[in-house]
Amino acid sequence: MGGFLGVNQNWIVNFLILFGHPKAVSLNAADPTIQLDSFFTFKNLDYFNDMKKIMVFGASTSRNSINKRLAYFAAGLLENVSLELLDLNDFDMPIYSIDKEHENGIPEPALRFKEIVKQSDGIIISFAEHNGSYSAAFKNIFDWISRIEKSTWEAKPMLLMAASPGGRGGRGVLDAATARMPFNDGKVVATFSLPFFGKNFEDGRGVTAPDLLDNLRTALNQFETVVHSAVEVD
Numbered sequence: 001m002g003g004f005l006g007v008n009q010n011w012i013v014n015f016l017i018l019f020g021h022p023k024a025v026s027l028n029a030a031d032p033t034i035q036l037d038s039f040f041t042f043k044n045l046d047y048f049n050d051m052k053k054i055m056v057f058g059a060s061t062s063r064n065s066i067n068k069r070l071a072y073f074a075a076g077l078l079e080n081v082s083l084e085l086l087d088l089n090d091f092d093m094p095i096y097s098i099d100k101e102h103e104n105g106i107p108e109p110a111l112r113f114k115e116i117v118k119q120s121d122g123i124i125i126s127f128a129e130h131n132g133s134y135s136a137a138f139k140n141i142f143d144w145i146s147r148i149e150k151s152t153w154e155a156k157p158m159l160l161m162a163a164s165p166g167g168r169g170g171r172g173v174l175d176a177a178t179a180r181m182p183f184n185d186g187k188v189v190a191t192f193s194l195p196f197f198g199k200n201f202e203d204g205r206g207v208t209a210p211d212l213l214d215n216l217r218t219a220l221n222q223f224e225t226v227v228h229s230a231v232e233v234d
């Protein structure tokens with residue numbers, strides 16, 4: 001995960017961000033880890049438009065979602081990529097039913113979400129586990145976007161993760177998603193599970209347990225190797 005920007009380039013990019021270059025990625029102000037990381041190392045910029053674009057979200061609508069925090073932290077460890085940090089609250093839509101689909105078509109938030117999938121070179125998701133499975137919010141988006149085109153996830157490389165307050169680390173939903181995504185044209189290249197979130201994660205530091213951080217870095221390496229080796233198909 002080596003950087004490619006030299007000191008002078010970093011300085012120029014720093015200047016562009018601080019003075020409002022339009023292509024500077026806007027990062028989620030609610031996440032101090034990402035914001036600091038990006039402002040002081042300038043890793044996650046859209047300035048160089050050949051950078052790979054990574055779509056990142058916690059599959060949860062909780063305001064203080066542990067999975068959103070994990071997903072953003074993990075994405076912040078990648079270098080030389082442009083991050084699209086999403087909040088599922090921005091994709092609120094009716095609960096899927098075939099009748100609603102026939103009456104009103106696909107809702108605008110689903111079309112918007114699907115377009116971001118298309119534009120991405122890789123996808124990082126951290127799943128909240130609800131009763132052993134997806135959160136209703138994620139399942140709803142998944143159902144709607146699966147109705148737009150045959151290929152739901154557009155063969156994009158995926159890093160799938162899950163965090164939970166308890167000891168199973170969201171294993172139920174992580175296993176379910178890992179098994180399911182290939183049927184919807186998702187290319188799962190790595191997974192990571194974070195148990196005991198309260199003990200193993202700190203705001204501002206991220207994953208604190210060394211063995212778990214090692215696992216996460218291994219998963220990120222696998223993911224970025226595939227992302228950077230992917231051939232662009234227009």
Ligand SMILES: Cc1cc2nc3c(=O)[nH]c(=O)nc-3n(C[C@H](O)[C@H](O)[C@H](O)COP(=O)(O)O)c2cc1C
Binds near residue numbers: 128129164172
């Ligand atoms: C409806 C509901 C069902 C849940 N089911 C599970 C479960 O099956 N297994 C588990 O480990 N945690 C379960 N939890 C606890 C969640 O893992 C916990 O709320 C976690 O913070 C959710 O992730 P988030 O903060 O990203 O939304 C459940 C929580 C809710 C609200």
